[in-house]
Amino acid sequence: xxxxxxxxxxxxxxxxxxxxxxxxxxxxxxxxxxxxxxxxxxxxxxxxxxxxxxxxxxxxxxxxxxxxxxxxxxxxxxxxxxxxxxxxxxxxxxxxxxxxxxxxxxxxxxxxxxxxxxxxxxxxxxxxxxxxxxxxxxxxxxxxxxxxxxxxxxxxxxxxxxxxxxxxxxxxxxxxxxxxxxxxxxxxxxxxxxxxxxxxxxxxxxxxxxxxxxxxxxxxxxxxxxxxxxxxxxxxxxxxxxxxxxxxxxxxxxxxxxxxxxxxxxxxxxxxxxxxxxxxxxxxxxxxx
Amino acid sequence: xxxxxxxxxxxxxxxxxxxxxxxxxxxxxxxxxxxxxxxxxxxxxxxxxxxxxxxxxxxxxxxxxxxxxxxxxxxx
Amino acid sequence: xxxxxxxxxxxxxxxxxxxxxxxxxxxxxxxxxxxxxxxxxxxxxxxxxxxxxxxxxxxxxxxxxxxxxxxxxxxxxxxxxxxxxxxxxxxxxxxxxxxxxxxxxxxxxxxxxxxxxxxxxxxxxxxxxxxxxxxxxxxxxxxxxxxxxxxxxxxxxxxxxxxxxxxxxxxxxxxxxxxxxxxxxxxxxxxxxxxxxxxxxxxxxxxxxxxxxxxxxxxxxxxxxxxxxxxxxxxxxxxxxxxxxxxxxxxxxxxxxxxxxxxxxxxxxxxxxxxxxxxxxxxxxxxxxxxxxxxxxxxxxxxxxxxxxxxxxxxxxxxxxx
Numbered sequence: 001x002x003x004x005x006x007x008x009x010x011x012x013x014x015x016x017x018x019x020x021x022x023x024x025x026x027x028x029x030x031x032x033x034x035x036x037x038x039x040x041x042x043x044x045x046x047x048x049x050x051x052x053x054x055x056x057x058x059x060x061x062x063x064x065x066x067x068x069x070x071x072x073x074x075x076x077x078x079x080x081x082x083x084x085x086x087x088x089x090x091x092x093x094x095x096x097x098x099x100x101x102x103x104x105x106x107x108x109x110x111x112x113x114x115x116x117x118x119x120x121x122x123x124x125x126x127x128x129x130x131x132x133x134x135x136x137x138x139x140x141x142x143x144x145x146x147x148x149x150x151x152x153x154x155x156x157x158x159x160x161x162x163x164x165x166x167x168x169x170x171x172x173x174x175x176x177x178x179x180x181x182x183x184x185x186x187x188x189x190x191x192x193x194x195x196x197x198x199x200x201x202x203x204x205x206x207x208x209x210x211x212x213x214x215x216x217x218x219x220x221x222x223x224x225x226x227x228x229x230x231x232x233x234x235x236x237x238x239x240x241x242x243x244x245x246x247x248x249x250x251x252x253x254x255x256x257x258x259x260x261x262x263x264x265x266x267x268x269x270x271x272x273x274x275x276x277x278x279x280x281x282x283x284x285x286x287x288x289x
Numbered sequence: 290x291x292x293x294x295x296x297x298x299x300x301x302x303x304x305x306x307x308x309x310x311x312x313x314x315x316x317x318x319x320x321x322x323x324x325x326x327x328x329x330x331x332x333x334x335x336x337x338x339x340x341x342x343x344x345x346x347x348x349x350x351x352x353x354x355x356x357x358x359x360x361x362x363x364x365x
Numbered sequence: 366x367x368x369x370x371x372x373x374x375x376x377x378x379x380x381x382x383x384x385x386x387x388x389x390x391x392x393x394x395x396x397x398x399x400x401x402x403x404x405x406x407x408x409x410x411x412x413x414x415x416x417x418x419x420x421x422x423x424x425x426x427x428x429x430x431x432x433x434x435x436x437x438x439x440x441x442x443x444x445x446x447x448x449x450x451x452x453x454x455x456x457x458x459x460x461x462x463x464x465x466x467x468x469x470x471x472x473x474x475x476x477x478x479x480x481x482x483x484x485x486x487x488x489x490x491x492x493x494x495x496x497x498x499x500x501x502x503x504x505x506x507x508x509x510x511x512x513x514x515x516x517x518x519x520x521x522x523x524x525x526x527x528x529x530x531x532x533x534x535x536x537x538x539x540x541x542x543x544x545x546x547x548x549x550x551x552x553x554x555x556x557x558x559x560x561x562x563x564x565x566x567x568x569x570x571x572x573x574x575x576x577x578x579x580x581x582x583x584x585x586x587x588x589x590x591x592x593x594x595x596x597x598x599x600x601x602x603x604x605x606x607x608x609x610x611x612x613x614x615x616x617x618x619x620x621x622x623x624x625x626x627x628x629x630x631x632x633x634x635x636x637x638x639x640x641x642x643x644x645x646x647x648x649x650x651x652x653x654x655x656x657x658x659x660x661x662x663x664x665x666x667x668x669x670x671x672x673x674x675x676x677x678x679x680x681x682x683x684x685x686x687x
Contacts, residue, residue: 009551012642013670015613017551024599024608036389051389051611053634058611060388063671152609154634157391157500161609161634172599192599192636194609200500219490219501230491230502231390297470298374298423299655300573324423324656325576327374349573350657353423353470 002027006079008072011058016071018057024193026163027085028055029151030273033236034088038078046071052235053152054161054194085273090236092271094147096264097197099212099241100249101140105184106208113180120176124209127190131171133288139209140243145169145289148195150237158199158217158231162239165276167285175205186212188241197239199231210241213253214261225263232263236271292335294358300324302348307358311339319358320344322351337362366431367481367516370465373426377496377509378485378516379403381415383629384493384503391633394614395495395503398577398629398652399476400645401535402440404681406480409437409457410523414681416484417494419510421477423655425468426510428479432462435482435523441474441537441653455534459525474537474653483521497630499578533685535649541658542568546647546665546673547617552607552638560588564641565662569624573656578632579618579625580651582660586622593638601636609636615643626651644670646677 002021009017018035021028032052039047039059046066051058061071082088102124110123120126124136133139146166153160164170173190180203183189187198189206196206199217216232225232244252255261303323307313313333322329337360344357381403383396397403397420404414419426425443437457438445445452446467452458454477460466468477487494487505496504505514553561563585572581593604600606605619612618616627616639626643628651641662643651654660665673
C-alpha cells in the first residue's frame with residue numbers, strides 16, 4: 001500500500017529512513033526520487049546526502065546542523081510542497097545497452113551451480129514458465145520490450161536495481177536458495193520484480209539469463225561517460241536492453257578492450273510521471289509481446 | 290630447547306596439521322586459524338619434534354597469545 | 366616513505382570521516398572503525414584529526430622509514446618496537462631514517478592506529494584516501510598494504526614526547542564483555558515484545574567470521590510481529606525479508622535469523638530488516654572487540670546517541686594531550 005502519510009523512522013544517530021509505502025510500486029519510487037531531487041535542489045541545511053530505494057528514502061544528516069525532530073519537520077514541509085507525485089518531472093537519461101540474451105556465460109554459471117550446489121531448471125526456461133510465457137524466446141521479447149527505471153543503486157557499488165516501466169513486461173522471479181557463489185561480470189538477472197546488472201563477478205541470488213559486454217563500472221576512467229563518476233548509473237536513469245547475438249557481443253567486447261566503444265546515452269529527456277501514468281492507462285496490460 | 294608456538298590472532302582453529310611425535314622443520318605449517326574470513330597459517334621456526342598440541346580442530350574463540358603447540362628439539 | 370616489510374593481517378589506509386557523499390551509488394564510508402583512537406594518534410603528531418593514517422587489525426605491520434619523522438601508535442596495544450626496542454603507545458615518538466617499526470599481535474582490543482607526521486599522501490579516490498578493497502577504491506592501489514610497497518607521506522612537523530592523558534583513551538575492557546549502545550529502529554516494529562526483550566537481555570557472541578563488512582552475532586532466534594508475515598509476497602519469503610531499503614551505517618541487519626552489524630565497509634541497501642542501529646559513538650567498541658567476546662546491547666534515544674558522539678568528539682582535541 002501507499003501510506004497516506006510517509007513514516008519517519010530513526011536509523012541511529014545520523015540517518016532517517018522515510019517510508020512511502022510497503023509494496024513494489026513505481027509510484028513509491030517516484031515519491032522517493034522526487035523528494036531526493038527536491039532536497040538536493042533546496043540544499044536543505046544539515047542534509048549530507050540521500051539514497052532512494054524502491055519505496056523509501058534514506059537521509060544522512062549532520063546532527064550538529066539539524067536535530068532529528070527539525071529534520072522531520074523539514075522533510076514533511078518539503079513533501080507537502082511537492083504535491084502529488086503526478087506533478088513530478090525528473091531529468092532522466094536513457095541508456096541503450098547491447099545485451100545478449102540466453103548467453104553461454106550465464107548458462108555455464110547456472111550449470112556450475114547445478115553440478116556443485118543444487119539442480120535447478122535453467123533460468124530462462126524457469127522464468128518463462130513461472131510467468132506463463134510460451135518459452136524462453138518469449139521471455140526475451142517481453143523482458144527486452146520495455147525501458148527499465150533505475151529505482152536504486154547499491155548492495156554493491158554501482159549495481160542498479162530496476163523496474164519495468166511497461167506493465168505488459170512485468171515478470172517476477174524468486175531468488176536462488178541457497179545463493180550462487182559467483183556470477184559473471186555484466187550478467188543481467190531478476191529477483192522479485194526487480195532487474196539488476198552485476199557490475200563485477202559477485203555471489204548472487206537473482207535468476208540470470210543475459211549478459212552485457214558494456215562496463216557499468218570503471219575506476220580507470222577508460223571512457224568519457226565515467227569522467228565524473230566511477231559508476232555508470234544514477235537513480236532515475238532508464239535502461240533499454242538491446243538484444244544482440246554472440247558475434248555482436250564479441251565485437252563490442254573487443255571495442256571495449258580497445259577503449260573505442262561509444263556509450264549510447266540519450267541525455268535530453270525528462271520523465272513526466274503524469275504522462276507516464278496517462279500512457280499506462282491506455283495499455284491493454286493483459287497482452288504480452 | 291623447547292619452542293612454544295603461540296597463536297598470533299584470536300579466532301577459530303580451522304586445521305591442525307601435526308600431532309605429538311611428528312618431526313617438523315622451519316616453515317612447516319603446524320595449524321591454521323581463521324579470523325576475519327582470513328586463514329592465518331602458523332609455522333614452526335625451528336626443527337624439532339612436536340611434544341604437545343594444546344588446541345583442537347574446530348575449537349572456537351581461541352585468544353591471541355595462547356600456547357598452541359610445543360616443540361622439543363631432536364635431542365633425546 | 367614507509368616501506369612495507371610485513372603487511373600484518375590486514376593493514377589499510379583510512380581517513381576520517383571517510384568516503385562521504387556516495388552512499389546513493391553504493392560506496393560505504395570506510396574509514397577507521399575506532400575513530401576515537403585514530404583521531405588522537407593524528408593529534409599527537411600534529412596532523413588534522415582526520416588525516417590519513419593506517420588501521421592495523423589483530424596483527425600489525427612492520428614498516429621501514431625512508432626519512433626522519435614523528436609517529437604515534439594508539440588503540441589496541443600491539444607492543445610496537447622501533448629497531449627491536451619497545452616504544453610507548455598513546456605517545457608521539459621520533460623516528461630516524463632507516464629504522465623499522467614493528468607491531469605484534471593485540472591481546473586486549475583488536476585494532477591499532479599508526480599516524481605519521483604529515484599524513485599519508487596517496488591520491489584520494491572519490492574524495493577520500495580510505496580503503497574499500499572489495500571495489501578496489503582508495504588505499505594503496507585500491508587495497509590493503511602488500512609487502513614491498515612504499516606508502517607516500519606528506520610533509521609535516523611533529524613533536525616527540527606528546528602523550529594522551531590516560532583517562533581520555535577509549536576504555537577497552539579486559540573481561541571480554543561489552544555494553545554497546547543501540548537506537549531502536551528503523552524496523553523495530555517488526556520484532557515482537559518477546560523478541561525485543563530477548564535481544565536486549567542476551568550476551569551476543571561475536572563470530573570470528575566478522576570483518577569490516579559486517580559483524581556477525583551468534584545468539585537466540587528472533588520472533589516477529591504480524592508485519593513480518595502479513596506482507597505483499599514481493600518482500601520475500603523469510604519473516605525478516607523486506608522490500609529492498611536503504612541501510613544506515615551501523616544497522617543490525619537481520620539476514621534470516623542471523624544478526625549482522627553493518628560496519629564501515631558494509632552494503633548500502635538490501636532486502637532484510639534492521640530492527641536496531643548502532644550509533645557512531647559506539648563504533649569504537651565494535652572496532653576493538655574480538656571474536657568470541659560478548660556484546661550486550663543497551664537502548665539509547667537518538668538524542669542520547671548524538672550527545673555521546675559529541676562528548677567523544679570533544680575528547681579528540683588538543684586538551685586531551687599533555
